[in-house]
Amino acid sequence: GENVEQHPSTLSVQEGDSAVIKCTYSDSASNYFPWYKQELGKGPQLIIDIRSNVGEKKDQRIAVTLNKTAKHFSLHITETQPEDSAVYFCAAMGGADGLTFGKGTHLIIQP
């Protein structure tokens, strides 16, 4: 089945700086890659996604890039704000196994 690795597990950045979270996947059949943000006591919230026929997608301060050849995809958050502090999960969907998630990145925005 699919296996998703996510790095780093914890990321601390100064407010206003950029944050980058990276994921790799194993199943070349995967073609849907969402990113979720989870705040304490809440369910994961879909923040952006990308499909394998696209190399990059942007939504305001958030962007995702996908390299199908290398089987990795990344989340970029620019001009970070205190409300960006949360746990972020990458995921991949391939075959019939539902979403396979990375272990999560705890993003800390330092004032």
Place this chain on the structure above:
Amino acid sequence: KAGVTQTPRYLIKTRGQQVTLSCSPISGHRSVSWYQQTPGQGLQFLFEYFSETQRNKGNFPGRFSGRQFSNSRSEMNVSTLELGDSALYLCASSSRTGRNEQFFGPGTRLTVL
């Protein structure tokens, strides 16, 4: 549009008991997936239901089961509870099965004593 709702939000059970969790998807969505979230294993896929049929199943024992009703509401059941079943159980709603956006509910926090 109302989001995904899950009931109950918190549940405490003892080993050997069984439990039923409920999920109401976003109006118009016909696919419901269930996930288990634990600190050790992270988020793991349990199963997906679409139009009252189980479409996919993750690598969990047969004690974990589910069903979906004609109004798309879904329930999951865990029988003979074990301490390791303590987790946040999340339900995700999607308009169709396959590689499509999934929207999560707030989860049910199950504690097994």
